[in-house]
Amino acid sequence: MQVPVKPKLKIATTSLAGCFGCHMSFLDIDERLFDLIELAEFDRSPFTDIKHCGPCDIGLIEGGLCNAENVHVLREFRANCKTLVAVGACAINGGLPAQRNHLSIATVLTEIYHTQHGLVGGFIPNDPELPLPLNQVHPIHEVVKIDYFIPGCPPSGEAIWKVLTDLIAGREPDLSHGLMQFD
Amino acid sequence: MFQNKDTYTFLLDGKTIPFTEEQTIIQAAMAAGEYIPHLCFNPEFKPHGSCKICTVSANGRQTASCTQQPQAGMVVESNTPQINGERLALLQMLFVEGNHFCPSCEKSGDCQLQATAYEMNMMSSHFDHFFPDRPVDASHPEYLLDFNRCILCSLCVRASSDVDGKDVFSLAGRGIKTRLIVNAESGRLADTNFSGDDKAAHVCPVGVIIKKRVGFAVPIGQRSFDEHPISFTPHPALKDN
Numbered sequence: 001m002q003v004p005v006k007p008k009l010k011i012a013t014t015s016l017a018g019c020f021g022c023h024m025s026f027l028d029i030d031e032r033l034f035d036l037i038e039l040a041e042f043d044r045s046p047f048t049d050i051k052h053c054g055p056c057d058i059g060l061i062e063g064g065l066c067n068a069e070n071v072h073v074l075r076e077f078r079a080n081c082k083t084l085v086a087v088g089a090c091a092i093n094g095g096l097p098a099q100r101n102h103l104s105i106a107t108v109l110t111e112i113y114h115t116q117h118g119l120v121g122g123f124i125p126n127d128p129e130l131p132l133p134l135n136q137v138h139p140i141h142e143v144v145k146i147d148y149f150i151p152g153c154p155p156s157g158e159a160i161w162k163v164l165t166d167l168i169a170g171r172e173p174d175l176s177h178g179l180m181q182f183d
Numbered sequence: 184m185f186q187n188k189d190t191y192t193f194l195l196d197g198k199t200i201p202f203t204e205e206q207t208i209i210q211a212a213m214a215a216g217e218y219i220p221h222l223c224f225n226p227e228f229k230p231h232g233s234c235k236i237c238t239v240s241a242n243g244r245q246t247a248s249c250t251q252q253p254q255a256g257m258v259v260e261s262n263t264p265q266i267n268g269e270r271l272a273l274l275q276m277l278f279v280e281g282n283h284f285c286p287s288c289e290k291s292g293d294c295q296l297q298a299t300a301y302e303m304n305m306m307s308s309h310f311d312h313f314f315p316d317r318p319v320d321a322s323h324p325e326y327l328l329d330f331n332r333c334i335l336c337s338l339c340v341r342a343s344s345d346v347d348g349k350d351v352f353s354l355a356g357r358g359i360k361t362r363l364i365v366n367a368e369s370g371r372l373a374d375t376n377f378s379g380d381d382k383a384a385h386v387c388p389v390g391v392i393i394k395k396r397v398g399f400a401v402p403i404g405q406r407s408f409d410e411h412p413i414s415f416t417p418h419p420a421l422k423d424n
């Protein structure tokens with residue numbers, strides 16, 4: 001009798017209002033990526049270029065919410081991922097993009113597209129395909145339930161690896177001193 | 184049971200801690216090399232009892248260990264899942280009330296709020312963020328005040344009035360509206376007699392009172408709490424003991 005092959009876990013990843021630094025840090029697990037693809041395959045992710053997320057075991061979200069599209073993507077992930085993980089400072093507290101939060105969106109857009117040096121004749125982009133900015137940048141736990149968090153800007157490859165391997169092994173993720181960094 | 188006045192002891196998480204009549208629970212614990220999480224307490228200053236992070240259970244009653252005096256034979260519990268859970272919630276409230284963007288904060292790695300959050304395993308700020316608007320005061324030539332990170336511990340207030348004899352800082356307002364103010368008609372630090380030699384310039388446990396042009400001279404990752412968790416780092420005032 002043939003032993004049934006254990007299906008691989010499915011992992012999806014995305015970057016919302018982030019800088020892709022957390023994804024770069026994920027790649028810092030280096031050759032352990034080979035171990036990972038023995039156990040898991042990637043669904044929607046910048047690594048695969050799949051555009052929509054199907055049913056997944058683990059979703060990794062980098063970045064906070066700065067526009068309407070970010071909210072849609074986050075909800076798609078929450079609807080499809082059994083376990084959703086906030087990766088990095090921006091997903092957890094808004095991070096650098098949230099430093100605009102005490103300014104009005106009009107002030108920010110005017111400053112960037114009109115006021116600054118060398119912008120004579122500039123205009124605020126208004127293509128209907130562009131997602132509308134939110135008035136403030138929000139951490140993702142303010143909109144959907146998040147199961148686990150990996151702090152850091154970015155979290156180290158070690159920290160991401162530790163949480164992933166804990167989750168895959170069915171352990172409660174635990175970051176010890178040195179892996180838990182807010183900076 | 185007779186106990187010699189000089190050898191009063193209480194139990195902290197099962198360990199015997201000697202104390203003198205002048206000491207509060209946290210002071211005796213620190214002198215014995217034991218860590219009780221705290222923010223507004225600093226062994227060089229009179230306890231203030233406001234942040235409540237140092238709350239312990241003393242003979243079954245919750246109390247701030249920085250102001251509570253121990254009794255002989257008292258059973259004190261500090262490092263329990265329930266008390267640490269309450270500390271975590273207090274820390275998370277402090278984080279969402281201000282604007283704490285650690286990656287761009289010059290205090291990161293040397294900050295007691297951040298290090299205590301690591302100690303309490305704070306993975307997220309849990310609550311909704313307030314994102315308050317608190318402009319920075321960069322008027323002084325040597326120091327800047329980033330009010331976004333103030334946790335209202337009053338250490339700068341106590342240092343300025345009790346040690347420097349200057350009253351540069353004060354806490355104004357009540358409840359959620361409490362804020363740190365600077366004692367000048369303009370409200371600006373440059374218009375006070377504040378100086379870098381003041382004790383008040385060196386007591387802030389977080390990244391509010393920042394010396395200019397220092398920045399990241401010590402890189403992130405090589406700072407005091409990167410080396411050791413705060414529970415293993417003696418307070419600077421106690422290091423020589």
Ligand code: SF4
Nearest residue numbers: 283285288291294390
């Ligand atoms: S004061 Fe401390 S907790 Fe706040 S941003 Fe700076 S390092 Fe982070």
Ligand code: SF4
Nearest residue numbers: 333334336337339387
């Ligand atoms: S400025 Fe620093 S020392 Fe002063 S009250 Fe705020 S946190 Fe405490």
